[in-house]
Amino acid sequence: MPIIDFRIRPPYKDFLNTIMYAGAERRDRITRAIGLEPSPAAQTQSVSMLIDEMDSAGIDMGVVVGRNSGKLGSVENVVIKEFCDAYPGRFVPVASVDPSDRKKAVQEIRTVMASGYRAINIEPGGSSPPLHTDDRQLYPIYAFCEDHDIPIILMTGGNAGPDLSYTAPERLDRVLGDFPCLKIVSSHGNWPWVHQILHVAFRRPNLYLSPDYLLANMPGMDDYVKAADTWLSDRFLFASAFPFAPVKGYLDFFRSLPIRPESLDRILYQNAAELLGLSDAVTSNETHWV
Numbered sequence: 388m389p390i391i392d393f394r395i396r397p398p399y400k401d402f403l404n405t406i407m408y409a410g411a412e413r414r415d416r417i418t419r420a421i422g423l424e425p426s427p428a429a430q431t432q433s434v435s436m437l438i439d440e441m442d443s444a445g446i447d448m449g450v451v452v453g454r455n456s457g458k459l460g461s462v463e464n465v466v467i468k469e470f471c472d473a474y475p476g477r478f479v480p481v482a483s484v485d486p487s488d489r490k491k492a493v494q495e496i497r498t499v500m501a502s503g504y505r506a507i508n509i510e511p512g513g514s515s516p517p518l519h520t521d522d523r524q525l526y527p528i529y530a531f532c533e534d535h536d537i538p539i540i541l542m543t544g545g546n547a548g549p550d551l552s553y554t555a556p557e558r559l560d561r562v563l564g565d566f567p568c569l570k571i572v573s574s575h576g577n578w579p580w581v582h583q584i585l586h587v588a589f590r591r592p593n594l595y596l597s598p599d600y601l602l603a604n605m606p607g608m609d610d611y612v613k614a615a616d617t618w619l620s621d622r623f624l625f626a627s628a629f630p631f632a633p634v635k636g637y638l639d640f641f642r643s644l645p646i647r648p649e650s651l652d653r654i655l656y657q658n659a660a661e662l663l664g665l666s667d668a669v670t671s672n673e674t675h676w677v
Contacts, residue, residue, distance in 0.1 A: 388652055391659040392441070392634055393626035394574060394599050395449035395478070396462075398432035399470050405460025407630055408432065417631055421603040423640065429630030437629070438477070444635035448476070450505075450626075450659065452540060452574075453483030456513030459546070464499055479663060481540060483508040486518060489527045496531060505663040506538040506572075512548020519548075521558040529562060533569035538662055544575030544584075545601055556583040563591040570662060572597055572624065581607030585614050588622065595662065599628035603640055612644050620650040624659055 396402050407414055408429075415425040428436035441449065451471055454462045464482040471478040482499035484492040486509050496507055511518040511525060518524060520543055532539050547553045556577055563571060576598025577584035588594045596619065598611050615623040627637040646654065659665070 388656060389447040389660075390445060390638070390655045391479075391625070391665075392446050392449045392629070392638075393572075393597055393624040393659050394452050395437075395627065395629045395634070396454075397434055397437055397449075397451060397470060397478075398429065398630070399434055399466070401460075401462040401466045403432060405454060405462065406458070407460075409460070414631060418600075418633070421600060421605060421632070423600075423603060423632055423636045426630060426633035426636070429633070437634070438474070440633065440635050441477075444638045446634055446638065447656075448479055448665070449629075449634075450479045450481055450663070452481045452508050454508070454510065455483040455485045456510040456542070457515055457517075459510070459513050464495070464504070468499075468502065468504070479665065480504045481506045481508050483510070484528070485514060486511055486525050486528055487514045487516070489524060492528050493531050496528070496537065500535070500537060505665070506540055507532060508540040508542070508574075510542040510547065512542065512553035517548050517553065519553060519555070519558050521561045525562075526565070529566050529569055533566045536568075538570045538572065540572040540574050540597075542575065543573045544578040544580075544598070547575070554578075554580060556580045556587050559584075559594075560587045560591065563587065563594050567591075567593055569593060570595065572662070574626075575599060575601050575628075576611065578602075578605065578607065581610050585610060585619070588614070588619055592622075595622045595624055595658070597624040597626045599626040600632035600637065601628075603632065603637065612646060615654060616646045616650045620653050621658060623654045624662075625655045 418425045471480040482504040572595040578601040
C-alpha cells in the first residue's frame with residue numbers, strides 16, 4: 388500500500404531559517420515530550436538522510452508545505468517547487484501565501500497553481516498583523532479557492548497565533564459554513580480543541596483533519612483515533628509534521644493505533660491522493676484546478 392506523508396518540511400534552504408530548524412533544542416524537546424526520538428535527518432539537516440528514512444519507512448510521497456508566518460519563519464514558494472522538482476514523484480509542492488494583502492495573495496495563488504502546486508497553505512495567526520480564521524479580510528481568498536476547487540491547508544492548531552483565540556474552532560466552523568464547497572485541512576488538527584473540532588468535522592463535510600505530531604501521546608488522542616477509524620476515515624490525513632516527528636518513528640507509532648486496515652488504507656494514502664488530485668505516482672506538473 389502506498390503512503391503519503393501530508394506534512395514534511397525538509398532541511399533545505401529557507402526551511403533552515405525557520406524556528407523548526409533554527410530552534411533545534413526546542414524542537415527536539417517537543418519530539419521527546421510526545422514519546423519519540425528526534426530524527427537524525429533533522430538533527431544533521433540532511434536531505435539524503437530524510438529520503439533514506441522515508442525509504443526505510445515505506446513512505447512513497449511527502450507533501451512539502453510552504454510557510455509565510457512571521458516569527459515562525461517563511462519559505463519562498465520557488466524554494467518549495469525547486470526542492471520538489473529535484474525529486475520528481477517523491478515530493479508534492481504546496482504553496483503558502485501572505486493573507487494580509489488579498490489582491491496579491493489571489494494573484495500568487497493563480498501563479499503557483501498554474502505551475503504545478505497542489506494546494507495553498509495559510510497561517511492567519513502568523514500574518515502581520517495576526518488574523519483570526521474568520522477575519523473577513525480572508526474571505527476573498529477563500530472564495531477564489533472555492534470557485535477554483537483549490538484545497539486550503541489552514542494552521543488552526545498548536546502554536547497558531549499569539550493566543551488561544553487563534554485556534555478557536557467556532558471561527559473555523561463559520562468559514563466552513565460560509566464556503567461549503569471549499570475543502571479545508573486543519574493542520575495540527577485544531578489541537579487542543581479535540582472534542583470541539585470533531586463536532587465541527589461531524590457537521591461540516593468539507594473539513595479534513597491532520598493532527599500530525601500532536602496526535603502522539605497527547606490529550607485527545609483516543610478521540611481522534613476513534614473518529615479516524617469510523618465516520619471520519621475518509622477525511623483524516625496521516626502526517627508526521629517532520630522535523631517535529633521522525634517520519635519512520637511516527638509511522639511506526641501510527642500503525643500501532645487501533646485503526647482497522649480498511650480505514651488505515653484511506654488515511655495513509657487515499658484521502659491525500661484524492662484531495663490533491665494525485666495519481667499513484669506524481670510524474671508531471673499537470674494541474675487540475677481550472
